[in-house]
Amino acid sequence: MTEKVLMKGNEAIAEAALRAGCRHFFGYPITPQTELAAYMARKLPKMGGTYLQAESEIAAINMLYGASAAGVRAMTSSSSPGISLKTEGISYMAGADLPGVIVNVQRGGPGLGSIQPSQSDYFQATRAMGHGDFYLPVYAPSTVQEMADLTYVAFDVADGYRTPVVILADGMLGQMMEPVVMPDAADPASLPAKPWAASGHAGARPHNVINSLHLDSEKLYQDNVRRFQTYERIKRDEVRVETYRIEDADVVVAAFGAAARIARSAVNAAREEGIRAGLFRPITLWPYPARALQECRARAVLTVELNMGQMVEDVRLALEGATPVSFFGKCGGIIPTPDEVLDQIRGIAEGLGE
Amino acid sequence: MMAQQMDAVFAGFGGQGVLFAGKVAAMAGLIAGREVSWLPSYGPEMRGGTANCSVTLSDDPIGSPLVLTPNVLVAMNQPSFVRFVPEVMDGGLVIFDETLVSPEGALPELTFGLPATKMVEDAGLAGLANMVLVGALWEKSGFCTEAELLSAVDKCVSASRQALVQKNKQAIMLGAGAARDL
Numbered sequence: 001m002t003e004k005v006l007m008k009g010n011e012a013i014a015e016a017a018l019r020a021g022c023r024h025f026f027g028y029p030i031t032p033q034t035e036l037a038a039y040m041a042r043k044l045p046k047m048g049g050t051y052l053q054a055e056s057e058i059a060a061i062n063m064l065y066g067a068s069a070a071g072v073r074a075m076t077s078s079s080s081p082g083i084s085l086k087t088e089g090i091s092y093m094a095g096a097d098l099p100g101v102i103v104n105v106q107r108g109g110p111g112l113g114s115i116q117p118s119q120s121d122y123f124q125a126t127r128a129m130g131h132g133d134f135y136l137p138v139y140a141p142s143t144v145q146e147m148a149d150l151t152y153v154a155f156d157v158a159d160g161y162r163t164p165v166v167i168l169a170d171g172m173l174g175q176m177m178e179p180v181v182m183p184d185a186a187d188p189a190s191l192p193a194k195p196w197a198a199s200g201h202a203g204a205r206p207h208n209v210i211n212s213l214h215l216d217s218e219k220l221y222q223d224n225v226r227r228f229q230t231y232e233r234i235k236r237d238e239v240r241v242e243t244y245r246i247e248d249a250d251v252v253v254a255a256f257g258a259a260a261r262i263a264r265s266a267v268n269a270a271r272e273e274g275i276r277a278g279l280f281r282p283i284t285l286w287p288y289p290a291r292a293l294q295e296c297r298a299r300a301v302l303t304v305e306l307n308m309g310q311m312v313e314d315v316r317l318a319l320e321g322a323t324p325v326s327f328f329g330k331c332g333g334i335i336p337t338p339d340e341v342l343d344q345i346r347g348i349a350e351g352l353g354e
Numbered sequence: 355m356m357a358q359q360m361d362a363v364f365a366g367f368g369g370q371g372v373l374f375a376g377k378v379a380a381m382a383g384l385i386a387g388r389e390v391s392w393l394p395s396y397g398p399e400m401r402g403g404t405a406n407c408s409v410t411l412s413d414d415p416i417g418s419p420l421v422l423t424p425n426v427l428v429a430m431n432q433p434s435f436v437r438f439v440p441e442v443m444d445g446g447l448v449i450f451d452e453t454l455v456s457p458e459g460a461l462p463e464l465t466f467g468l469p470a471t472k473m474v475e476d477a478g479l480a481g482l483a484n485m486v487l488v489g490a491l492w493e494k495s496g497f498c499t500e501a502e503l504l505s506a507v508d509k510c511v512s513a514s515r516q517a518l519v520q521k522n523k524q525a526i527m528l529g530a531g532a533a534r535d536l
Contacts, residue, residue, distance in 0.1 A: 178419075
């Protein structure tokens with residue numbers, strides 16, 4: 001089906017997951033992601049799948065662990081406070097090398113915060129989705145089309161590297177509607193084989209054990225080393241980034257997700273005033289497109305986020321002090337305006353002119 | 355206005371169908387092959403009784419979907435009218451339900467009121483004042499063709515409620531006809 005349809009971001013994620021072959025969803029309601037779960041509740045039972053509203057977020061993530069261990073494509077979704085509850089289970093999934101897709105439609109925090117859009121879970125998503133030494137791929141869609149496309153990709157990446165994967169969206173992207181062309185449905189027979197899964201074997205092979213407990217230190221050490229070799233492959237092959245008008249840009253605005261939409265409008269307005277501005281938009285937040293940022297050759301970088309300044313730390317890490325980096329953001333559900341970002345760009349451009 | 359970017363706010367009480375009205379406009383834009391975004395207010399704002407959505411139709415990729423300076427406002431109640439009229443861009447278009455809104459003070463030049471709620475009650479189309487205002491908006495702005503607008507109604511009304519399609523279209527034409535005389 002190549003028809004362009006008008007869909008909410010939350011629904012686009014759900015539909016794309018179904019097309020990627022996801023037939024098992026476990027969740028617990030929370031604004032602003034509820035349409036995703038509701039869509040799954042409508043569709044999955046008719047497709048021979050499982051929609052299960054768990055008794056809690058903790059239960060839902062452990063159901064995802066179980067479904068994934070049995071070898072099926074599965075998903076859970078929530079919003080910020082609910083994701084915090086899931087982090088123990090996500091760490092267990094990472095430790096057991098289990099694929100699975102976890103969607104965070106972020107809202108303002110900390111605590112119960114607000115239900116309005118936010119990007120304040122960047123640190124959590126890229127650094128601390130649970131205890132222990134691990135990373136997981138984090139995709140940051142910026143349009144409803146990307147909500148669909150990146151969800152579809154997330155299932156392949158999760159299976160390919162045997163890792164949980166996060167879709168880091170926000171309330172604006174979840175609630176808004178845009179035209180979207182859905183990816184074609186995957187042929188279930190074409191999905192990767194999972195010989196490691198605990199899916200029953202009628203005594204035909206040794207047991208597969210899915211576990212994250214290794215009391216033998218040497219075994220745990222080797223497990224971590226092997227997993228970090230996988231991370232190196234992910235860093236090499238899975239980085240995604242979009243750049244816009246950066247070829248001659250003096251001022252590069254770094255922004256992801258919803259903030260990148262606002263930044264893009266501001267970049268266009270700055271160009272109309274003769275300021276050479278460009279946009280650097282990471283699509284993977286981990287692995288971070290550090291090299292692409294270095295290659296921008298900006299004279300100054302402005303990081304714009306819907307938080308108090310989180311991705312700006314990765315920007316500074318990537319640039320290693322070679323380029324001045326500043327930050328502009330709003331949090332708590334307040335959306336910065338393109339004019340506010342334009343003002344920041346103007347200020348930086350004036351500073352460069354002196 | 356057909357060729358330029360439309361940054362619209364549809365606002366009113368929850369239940370008046372402002373989100374649906376915005377969706378019809380957005381769908382018409384999609385059918386016309388334009389870039390489109392629709393962003394609703396959600397959460398406590400709606401629970402408080404008022405609802406609104408931002409709708410942008412453009413020929414370029416859309417940045418922020420949140421419309422702060424609309425060039426089109428469709429207002430279905432007094433609080434929305436009072437809140438959003440001052441934000442309307444110079445030269446912008448305001449369409450409102452005269453049955454429920456009493457305009458005060460300085461108003462944009464292109465401000466048009468229709469007694470939409472009364473009109474639909476008289477015409478046996480109760481509950482479709484939203485579509486009357488969409489019809490008036492279409493008449494005054496030409497933001498899409500008539501065929502695109504009517505086709506948008508077909509796509510926005512769910513399959514289980516097809517009986518409502520004709521009534522929605524009737525309400526649109528009622529609004530367009532009334533706006534022609536304003």
